[in-house]
Amino acid sequence: MDEHFPQHVLNKILQVTLDSQDFAWFCIDAEGQLLSQGGRLAEVGLPNWRLGDRVLDDALFLSGFLPMEDDYIGLPALQIDDRRVVDVHLFRDGDRVWVLMADQTELLEWQSVARQKGNELQLLQEQLRQLERDSDCETDFFEALNMLALRRNEDDSFRILRPVSERFLEIYPELLESPAHLYPQKKFPFIENFLADAEGLWRQPDETQRLRSGPWVETGADGTEIPLEASALNWQGSNLLFIEILDESYRQNHAFLQIGREGELIKNMLEQEVRRRTSEIRRREEEIALRLVAAADSRDDGETGSHIRRLGLYSELMARHLGWPLDKVEEIRIAAPMHDIGKIGIPDHILRKPGKLTPEEFEIMKMHSLIGGKILERSEASLVQMARDIAMYHHECWDGSGYPEGLKGEEIPESARIVAIVDVFDALIHKRVYKDEIPLDQAIEIMREGRGKQFDPKLFDLFLFLREDMARIARDYAC
Amino acid sequence: MYKFKVCMLGAFAVGKTSLVQRYVNSLFDDRYHTTLGVKIDQKALELDGQKLQLILWDLAGEDEFMKVRATYLRGASGLILVVDGLRPDTLDTAIDLLQRFNEDLQLPFVLAINKADEKAAWQLPRQRIDELRQQGWPILETSAKTAEGVEDLFLQLGRDMLGQAKSQGREGDG
Numbered sequence: 298m299d300e301h302f303p304q305h306v307l308n309k310i311l312q313v314t315l316d317s318q319d320f321a322w323f324c325i326d327a328e329g330q331l332l333s334q335g336g337r338l339a340e341v342g343l344p345n346w347r348l349g350d351r352v353l354d355d356a357l358f359l360s361g362f363l364p365m366e367d368d369y370i371g372l373p374a375l376q377i378d379d380r381r382v383v384d385v386h387l388f389r390d391g392d393r394v395w396v397l398m399a400d401q402t403e404l405l406e407w408q409s410v411a412r413q414k415g416n417e418l419q420l421l422q423e424q425l426r427q428l429e430r431d432s433d434c435e436t437d438f439f440e441a442l443n444m445l446a447l448r449r450n451e452d453d454s455f456r457i458l459r460p461v462s463e464r465f466l467e468i469y470p471e472l473l474e475s476p477a478h479l480y481p482q483k484k485f486p487f488i489e490n491f492l493a494d495a496e497g498l499w500r501q502p503d504e505t506q507r508l509r510s511g512p513w514v515e516t517g518a519d520g521t522e523i524p525l526e527a528s529a530l531n532w533q534g535s536n537l538l539f540i541e542i543l544d545e546s547y548r549q550n551h552a553f554l555q556i557g558r559e560g561e562l563i564k565n566m567l568e569q570e571v572r573r574r575t576s577e578i579r580r581r582e583e584e585i586a587l588r589l590v591a592a593a594d595s596r597d598d599g600e601t602g603s604h605i606r607r608l609g610l611y612s613e614l615m616a617r618h619l620g621w622p623l624d625k626v627e628e629i630r631i632a633a634p635m636h637d638i639g640k641i642g643i644p645d646h647i648l649r650k651p652g653k654l655t656p657e658e659f660e661i662m663k664m665h666s667l668i669g670g671k672i673l674e675r676s677e678a679s680l681v682q683m684a685r686d687i688a689m690y691h692h693e694c695w696d697g698s699g700y701p702e703g704l705k706g707e708e709i710p711e712s713a714r715i716v717a718i719v720d721v722f723d724a725l726i727h728k729r730v731y732k733d734e735i736p737l738d739q740a741i742e743i744m745r746e747g748r749g750k751q752f753d754p755k756l757f758d759l760f761l762f763l764r765e766d767m768a769r770i771a772r773d774y775a776c
Numbered sequence: 777m778y779k780f781k782v783c784m785l786g787a788f789a790v791g792k793t794s795l796v797q798r799y800v801n802s803l804f805d806d807r808y809h810t811t812l813g814v815k816i817d818q819k820a821l822e823l824d825g826q827k828l829q830l831i832l833w834d835l836a837g838e839d840e841f842m843k844v845r846a847t848y849l850r851g852a853s854g855l856i857l858v859v860d861g862l863r864p865d866t867l868d869t870a871i872d873l874l875q876r877f878n879e880d881l882q883l884p885f886v887l888a889i890n891k892a893d894e895k896a897a898w899q900l901p902r903q904r905i906d907e908l909r910q911q912g913w914p915i916l917e918t919s920a921k922t923a924e925g926v927e928d929l930f931l932q933l934g935r936d937m938l939g940q941a942k943s944q945g946r947e948g949d950g
Contacts, residue, residue, distance in 0.1 A: 486781070486816050487816055490851065493847075511813055512813030512814070513813045513814040513816065514811075551812045554810050554812055555810045557841055558789060558841070559808065562789055562808070565863055569863075569899060
């Protein structure tokens with residue numbers, strides 16, 4: 298070190314030496330000629346000058362500062378080439394200028410790194426603060442969600458993952474006693490049941506599936522019902538279990554369901570009431586019809602109240618087995634007894650004649666079907682329309698040999714074809730003033746001859762199939 | 777002590793929740809309050825000197841809006857099928873539920889015809905009930921409103937479950 302350095306220059310040299318590994322110095326006169334130099338000039342990007350050289354062409358950073366008016370000028374962090382940064386200190390010493398250069402490239406790099414790190418740290422701090430804010434938000438979020446998040450441990454206990462909403466403590470006060478080892482399956486039988494399903498999900502590698510338990514209800518400390526739902530999820534190798542308190546959505550669904558079901562109950566009640574009243578009306582109609590028919594038939598020694606009731610029941614049985622709608626089945630039970638209502642127009646001497654009718658008398662007798670049809674015609678009630686068909690056509694024959702119109706086959710209403718069979722059956726097996734009763738088997742044999750002639754063959758086969766039930770009705774409703 | 781899980785099954789509004797509330801808490805609320813999901817209650821009782829703990833799973837009633845989940849019946853020891861005596865179609869639902877869930881499980885069950893306090897207005901086909909009785913169905917008439925038959929309902933099922941547990945060689949806990 299040159300002993301001619303002024304003290305303040307030496308102080309600065311000492312300082313920059315401590316701060317920098319590479320430094321150099323040189324001294325020039327007012328004209329810029331090199332008077333002395335030292336240090337590691339090459340390290341600070343200076344050429345190897347000789348004393349007396351003019352340095353201003355190389356040390357361009359001095360341009361504008363010479364002649365130097367101030368005692369000291371500092372030029373920190375001067376980039377002297379594309380890779381080097383130096384601090385330059387200029388000292389005026391009379392007519393001379395001392396130039397001290399310290400390589401700060403590394404320091405600046407460190408500073409840059411430090412600044413970078415500082416920035417990163419600042420960023421991290423900011424992120425941390427954000428995370429803290431997020432965490433607060435998350436706490437609020439989870440509290441708002443009312444969701445308990447648990448991760449399954451290896452021993453099948455569970456660890457709490459998220460902040461716990463206070464509402465969970467109402468139903469699960471043990472939560473905070475051992476948050477790392479919880480057994481919700483012991484607390485809630487519902488969870489115990491659900492874990493069997495969750496186990497199946499957790500064994501699968503698929504992380505996209507979520508299994509929901511469906512809602513269940515626990516009772517809070519104050520007796521209020523708290524709806525919950527569990528769900529299971531696989532996430533990054535962890536078996537997760539969420540238990541959620543269902544609030545608004547549950548209550549909305551519950552309200553909808555309640556309204557829907559109450560509506561359904563009211564509908565059921567009204568339908569039942571309609572059925573009850575319809576049934577009552579039917580019973581009333583049946584009773585009126587039977588009483589009127591019985592009154593009309595009272596002139597005919599051959600007919601009895603029991604006969605007309607049985608006829609309704611036989612016909613009902615056949616209609617049901619034919620698959621008729623229930624209301625039509627009920628109608629034929631009431632309409633069939635009216636089959637002979639037209640006899641009301643037949644003179645007593647013919648109607649009550651104990652012996653065989655003459656051809657003329659028989660022609661008059663045959664009029665009862667037309668008279669019956671006339672009595673019951675032009676009604677809009679389907680029951681009366683069916684009664685009219687039966688009264689009008691129950692003496693028609695399948696082969697067209699019957700009366701009053703000589704209808705054939707399916708031209709004859711089905712209701713009348715049914716009554717044609719059961720009317721003959723009941724007349725044969727019961728005693729009348731003009732004849733004795735005939736045993737069931739014998740009656741059947743007699744009737745069998747009418748299959749396909751007098752009677753619809755298919756309906757007659759059905760009648761044969763139902764003969765036991767027919768016989769039971771005959772017994773149960775005997776005279 | 778024997779622990780038995782019992783599932784209450786039936787159509788909606790037949791009185792499943794009311795029967796449980798009557799049995800567990802001796803309470804009855806005349807208003808209809810539909811159950812959405814599952815509610816679980818417990819009741820301890822002693823039967824023939826044996827302590828029983830019934831875990832009663834009150835499952836939401838089945839209808840067009842909601843079907844009973846089969847997984848809820850896992851581990852069940854017995855079933856209570858509830859029918860509303862005033863609504864004949866609830867018998868169909870109960871029979872359907874039993875066929876769906878108990879064909880494989882073969883659990884003891886009891887059919888409760890509820891709302892016996894309105895028996896005069898019952899609409900159930902008597903013949904159908906008689907047929908079920910002849911097939912061996914245990915059938916009891918109950919009223920959550922008056923408590924008629926409620927205790928007997930759970931006792932009968934408890935007895936059946938106990939019998940089955942013992943026949944299977946199952947020991948009680950503790």
